[in-house]
Every structure is written in C-alpha cells, then in structure tokens.
Amino acid sequence: MEVEEFTVQMIQDAQQKGSSDIHLSPEGCQYSLYYRMDDTLLLKNRLMQEEGERLVSYLKFLSNMDVGERRKPQSGAAQIQTEAGNCMLRFSTITNFRAQESIVIRILSRTRSYQLDETTYFQKEVQKIKQLSQYKSGLLIFSGPVGSGKTTSMYQLIRENDTEIKQQVITIEDPVEIEEPLFLQAQVNEKAGISYAALLRQSLRHHPDILIIGEIRDEETAKMAIRGALTGHLILASIHAKNTVGVLARFMELGVTKEQLQQTLLGVVYQKLLPRFCPLCQEECHQWCSHFKANERRAVLYEVLSGLSLKEMLESGQKTSSDIRSFNHLLGKAAAYGFISEQSYQKYQIP
Missing domain, CATH: 3.40.50.300 (P-loop containing nucleotide triphosphate hydrolases)
Structure with missing residues (x-):
C-alpha cells in the first residue's frame, strides 16, 4: 500500500474508534503503531523499520516540517480529507539516542456539539x-x-x-x-x-x-x-x-x-x-x-x-x-x- 493511502486509512480508522492520538514509536528494529484510547495506549500494528521511517518522513512533509532535520524536536499541523470530512491534525516529533524518530499525531475532532x-x-x-x-x-x-x-x-x-x-x-x-x-x-x-x-x-x-x-x-x-x-x-x-x-x-x-x-x-x-x-x-x-x-x-x-x-x-x-x-x-x-x-x-x- 502506498504511504499516502496508508495514512488516510490510519486516520479514518483512528477516528472511527474514537482515538485522540496516534503514536508511531521505534521499538528495537521495528516501529509500533498505537492508538490512545481513554488514557490507554492500544497496539494497532507493527511496521518494519524502513516502513516506519518512510511513514514518519511523509508525515513530516505533510505537516510542513523539515524532513531533513532529524535531531531537533519539531511540531506541525495539517488537514487531511477522510470519509468523515476534513480532519485537522497536529504533529510532534522527538528523536531517541539511536537517531530514530517517533511521531505523535493529535486528531482534532470536529464532531457536532452537545449541550x-x-x-x-x-x-x-x-x-x-x-x-x-x-x-x-x-x-x-x-x-x-x-x-x-x-x-x-x-x-x-x-x-x-x-x-x-x-x-x-x-x-x-x-x-x-x-x-x-x-x-x-x-x-x-x-x-x-x-x-x-x-x-x-x-x-x-x-x-x-x-x-x-x-x-x-x-x-x-x-x-x-x-x-x-x-x-x-x-x-x-x-x-x-x-x-x-x-x-x-x-x-x-x-x-x-x-x-x-x-x-x-x-x-x-x-x-x-x-x-x-x-x-x-x-x-x-x-x-x-x-x-x-x-x-x-x-x-x-x-x-x-x-x-x-x-x-x-x-x-x-x-x-x-x-x-x-x-x-x-x-x-x-x-x-x-x-x-x-x-x-x-x-x-x-x-x-
């Protein structure tokens, strides 16, 4: 699956499940994908290291971060079109001592208001x-x-x-x-x-x-x-x-x-x-x-x-x-x- 298509499906799935954040974290020689649900991190998927790095680079590009900068923490924002409509996202990156980047995506809900x-x-x-x-x-x-x-x-x-x-x-x-x-x-x-x-x-x-x-x-x-x-x-x-x-x-x-x-x-x-x-x-x-x-x-x-x-x-x-x-x-x-x-x-x- 292309990284762009994977990203849209990931965001849509997280929205449908009511997740507030998506965590993509390096763990050894692979990347783990977690959804934050009610203050709990639930494992959704595991990616090969190369796939995880490619996804991180694409998300940095999507949110107007410096793709070539991997040492300093960065933050950004983007909008993405999903089946539920236009979704606002916030991004934050941090690099570990092995020079592996982690990224957290905050999903800003645009659901209808309730009293x-x-x-x-x-x-x-x-x-x-x-x-x-x-x-x-x-x-x-x-x-x-x-x-x-x-x-x-x-x-x-x-x-x-x-x-x-x-x-x-x-x-x-x-x-x-x-x-x-x-x-x-x-x-x-x-x-x-x-x-x-x-x-x-x-x-x-x-x-x-x-x-x-x-x-x-x-x-x-x-x-x-x-x-x-x-x-x-x-x-x-x-x-x-x-x-x-x-x-x-x-x-x-x-x-x-x-x-x-x-x-x-x-x-x-x-x-x-x-x-x-x-x-x-x-x-x-x-x-x-x-x-x-x-x-x-x-x-x-x-x-x-x-x-x-x-x-x-x-x-x-x-x-x-x-x-x-x-x-x-x-x-x-x-x-x-x-x-x-x-x-x-x-x-x-x-x-």
Whole structure:
C-alpha cells in the first residue's frame, strides 16, 4: 500500500474508534503503531523499520516540517480529507539516542456539539459554571489533562450563553480546534512572531465582549489575561495544573499576585473525561460497546471552585468551606451510583 493511502486509512480508522492520538514509536528494529484510547495506549500494528521511517518522513512533509532535520524536536499541523470530512491534525516529533524518530499525531475532532447538560455526570457543577459565565467581566479558568474537553467546554458554554444582545467573541488558539462561524477565531503562529500574548494584546484593542484563550503558557499571557479581565472583558482560558488549587499556584508562579486574582477570578473549573460503566458489558464503555451512543460512552466530571470557597482559598490558602464538592468526592459519588467502574474510581483519584 502506498504511504499516502496508508495514512488516510490510519486516520479514518483512528477516528472511527474514537482515538485522540496516534503514536508511531521505534521499538528495537521495528516501529509500533498505537492508538490512545481513554488514557490507554492500544497496539494497532507493527511496521518494519524502513516502513516506519518512510511513514514518519511523509508525515513530516505533510505537516510542513523539515524532513531533513532529524535531531531537533519539531511540531506541525495539517488537514487531511477522510470519509468523515476534513480532519485537522497536529504533529510532534522527538528523536531517541539511536537517531530514530517517533511521531505523535493529535486528531482534532470536529464532531457536532452537545449541550453541557448532556455530557456530564452531575448537573450542579454545570449550573455553577453557567452562572459564572453570565458575568460581564472577569476570569473563568479551566484546567484538566490533555484531551479532557476543556476547549469544548469553553466553546459550548458561550454557545449556550442566554443573551438577546449580539456579543463579539474572539478566540486565540494554537491551533484552532473547533470551527465556529459565529466567533472571530485567531491562530497562534510562532514562526511568524504571532504569539498568544501578541494576539491577546491586539484582541483587547478589538473591543470584544468575550475572549477565549486556548492556553495560558507564560507570564506575559497570564498578565495580559488579568489586564483584560480588569478592563471589563469576560475571559475564559485554560491552564495546566493538577487540580483547582494548583491553578492558583500556577498563576502565582507566572507572576500574578493574590490581589489581582481576588479582583478578577470568577471561578476555577477542573475537569476530566471518564468512561462510563456499562452494566450490560460489565466493564468500562469503549468504542466497541453498542449499548451507548458514541457521545454517551464518556462524560465529564467537573470540580468548580468559586464564591466563598474561592475567597477562602485565596485568603488562607486552604479550603475551609463545607460546601465544596471536591473532585475526589464527586468521583466516589459517580462510582457509588454505578456511573463509572471501581477501576476508574481508583485510577482517576487526585492525590
């Protein structure tokens, strides 16, 4: 099979199975092809070393990487036409000490959107998040592992924002993961000098009502987000942290003061996508389970830190309010109700 045809079939197969990433890794004298499914790598195929190297070179060419450069890590993006339509892909390469390249392909899903109420285990947290999004200005932060649906949550939250007045929404992402014609979507391009901070600075001059920032990565972006919230904009952004409390520590590490957070922060949302437990299969619901629809096989578990709990956390550094519904508490509740398996309960607890 030609490498171009193999690539299309590989992407289509991964899409159909609900995989978030494809890993092509050198292992000895061969390459192994894995699909990432619900935080687990499943072996799909093994290729001869020459076939694996040819596939890596083609994928680098497809994503506008330097095919001749094999020492430095590289990243890129591309679109590919599949039976399901146009598919956006992100690529990342790393070379091992034997000068063998590995590549990871991130599949950016363009499936239709679902209401937040339809994709969660508990409604109370969704209602809290919707209430926080009604504020005219402030900072609403989302955190969670890669592939936990943070971008989807932010987009859908604004789509469901019940307002009769037309609002200008600007998104800043690297790259744009979800196409939304009602939003003004800007994309980071580091090679052209278009960084998150540069786009954010220009977007604030564009007088938006709502800003969605794909990821706060550095000190400049963090401070620009705070400035935007202080000047009357509603800003939704994601940041990497282990839990809601870790988000506050991460902001302070990026040079944001506790006083600035007290003035701007509306709430912190931590989320994870967890596989449902299928009572008929008596196991976690995977892509082959026919007892759930595709959009029902996983759902989001949220923890929301806001209001009095957030205020106490910022003032004392500890959760002292009794009304906090922690992630681990809700995880145990989901297991007790039979929504998730005992295996998932043990696996996804936050230490």
